[in-house]
Amino acid sequence: MEKSRRKKPGNVKVVENYLRQDVHCALLNCRLCREKPAPVVQLDPAKTIVVPDATALVAYVDLFSEDAFQANQVLLLQSVLDRALDIAATREANQLESWLSLEDDHGLLKNFAYFANKNASETYLPPQVYSSNGSVNVESAVQRDRRLVANAVTWFIDHATDRARFIVLSDDEWLAASIPPHPRVDVLCCEAFISQHCGGDADLHALREECATAFALRQASTTAQGFTKHEEDLEQCHKGLFEVSAHHPLEAFVSRSGGEPRIFIYGRDAMNRAIHGDTVAVKLLPEDEWLVPDSAMSLVHHREFQPAESSELSIDLLISYVLAALLG
Numbered sequence: 001m002e003k004s005r006r007k008k009p010g011n012v013k014v015v016e017n018y019l020r021q022d023v024h025c026a027l028l029n030c031r032l033c034r035e036k037p038a039p040v041v042q043l044d045p046a047k048t049i050v051v052p053d054a055t056a057l058v059a060y061v062d063l064f065s066e067d068a069f070q071a072n073q074v075l076l077l078q079s080v081l082d083r084a085l086d087i088a089a090t091r092e093a094n095q096l097e098s099w100l101s102l103e104d105d106h107g108l109l110k111n112f113a114y115f116a117n118k119n120a121s122e123t124y125l126p127p128q129v130y131s132s133n134g135s136v137n138v139e140s141a142v143q144r145d146r147r148l149v150a151n152a153v154t155w156f157i158d159h160a161t162d163r164a165r166f167i168v169l170s171d172d173e174w175l176a177a178s179i180p181p182h183p184r185v186d187v188l189c190c191e192a193f194i195s196q197h198c199g200g201d202a203d204l205h206a207l208r209e210e211c212a213t214a215f216a217l218r219q220a221s222t223t224a225q226g227f228t229k230h231e232e233d234l235e236q237c238h239k240g241l242f243e244v245s246a247h248h249p250l251e252a253f254v255s256r257s258g259g260e261p262r263i264f265i266y267g268r269d270a271m272n273r274a275i276h277g278d279t280v281a282v283k284l285l286p287e288d289e290w291l292v293p294d295s296a297m298s299l300v301h302h303r304e305f306q307p308a309e310s311s312e313l314s315i316d317l318l319i320s321y322v323l324a325a326l327l328g
Contacts, residue, residue, distance in 0.1 A: 023120035026075065026113040027160055041102075041113045043073045045164035048197075051075045052169040053149055054083035059215035060169075060190055060208065061092045064099075064110070068204055070197045071110070071169070076100070078116040079148040083141070089218075117152040122159075125151055150178040157182055169193055171212075237281040238263060244276040254282050264290075 024033045028042040043049050050071040052060075057080060063069045076096075085093050099112040117123040125147055128139040139147075153168055168179060168187040176187040188196065190212075194204045240254035240263065252271055254263040263282055265271055274280050 017124065017126075018119060019121040019124050020116075020119055021121050023116050023122075025156070025159055026115050027164065030160070032159060039113065041111055043075060043111055043113045045161050047073055048165050048167055049073045049075050050167050050169055050193075051077065051149070051153060052080065053172060053175060054080045054087065054145060055215075056169045056171060056190060057081075057084045057096070058088045058092050060211050061088075061095050062211055063190070063204065063207060065095070066204065066207070067109070068198055068201050069194070071193075074110065074112045075166075076112060076114050077149060077152050078114070078118045079145055079152075081114070082118070083145050115152070117148060123148075123152045123155050146172070146175045146178055149175060153179055153185060157184060167193065167197075237283045239279065239281050242271075242274045242276065242278040242280045252276075254280060 022036045024030070024036040024038050026039050026042055027033070027045050030045075050073060052071075052074065057064075057076070064071055064074065081096065084096060088096065099110075100114060125144070127144055128147075130137055130139075149168070149170075153166060156164070156166060162184075165184045166186075168175070168185065169190060170176060170187060171189045179185060179187055190208050191205070194201060194208060198204055238254065238256060240256040242265075243253050243255060245251040245253065250267055252265040252274075254265065256263070263284070265282070
């Protein structure tokens with residue numbers, strides 16, 4: 001279990017890591033783990049075990065559902081799954097959870113095992129902290145994820161029997177370089193895996209290309225902060241405080257300074273992942289697309305809507321979309 005606390009008003013983050021010595025390795029008939037509680041799903045060390053990184057797991061989630069994709073034994077590391085759920089869309093996250101809960105047919109036909117490498121005392125790695133130009137810095141999440149995967153794979157080689165063979169599925173060249181060479185470990189990109197272990201299936205290659213392209217486009221459309229990129233000049237936009245309606249979760253308003261009318265935002269796409277209290281920049285839609293907030297028509301404490309009085313209601317009848325959250 002990993003918990004974190006944020007002290008107010010500063011941004012000091014305290015992380016508590018609970019390490020255990022009774023975490024089973026999820027390998028079948030492991031003599032070193034026979035005294036530990038066994039998980040529901042265990043992998044046969046006599047067969048090849050595929051260990052994907054987070055990007056491969058999310059980008060190629062549709063490939064894992066294909067019978068021709070010969071990843072029949074998949075080991076999901078805790079660090080990989082945590083990161084995958086962070087970057088996955090809702091459909092992909094639901095698919096991963098259904099595999100682990102055995103609610104999906106492929107979760108029954110293929111074995112998806114889980115190993116808590118962040119909580120096992122044998123595989124835990126503390127974040128690297130280093131000093132640069134007089135300031136203290138912490139390694140990035142990507143760097144830490146690479147180290148955790150490489151460390152877990154190295155530990156499994158020493159822990160498992162001599163029959164166990166592992167394939168790390170990753171398109172990350174840095175991760176491939178960080179895993180020490182070993183005769184029982186191969187680090188393959190998805191294209192090489194299909195060519196070597198799936199008979200070079202043309203349909204799988206085509207699906208792989210589609211998945212990779214779709215994932216790359218989705219990543220490119222999102223900035224590091226998770227906001228959609230817009231090319232509009234922010235100087236022509238309106239800046240204000242983002243306030244979500246207490247009566248309708250899909251409605252929000254942007255309050256501007258100087259007593260100017262509030263701007264109405266409707267829908268999660270228009271909100272662009274802004275949260276209550278953010279300072280945001282918004283752009284107004286054409287006037288013929290302005291809408292009336294549902295809450296203004298339904299709440300008992302609002303006066304009845306009259307078309308003739310629409311000009312009086314204009315304070316809340318603007319529709320727009322959030323361009324960006326303004327930092328600082």
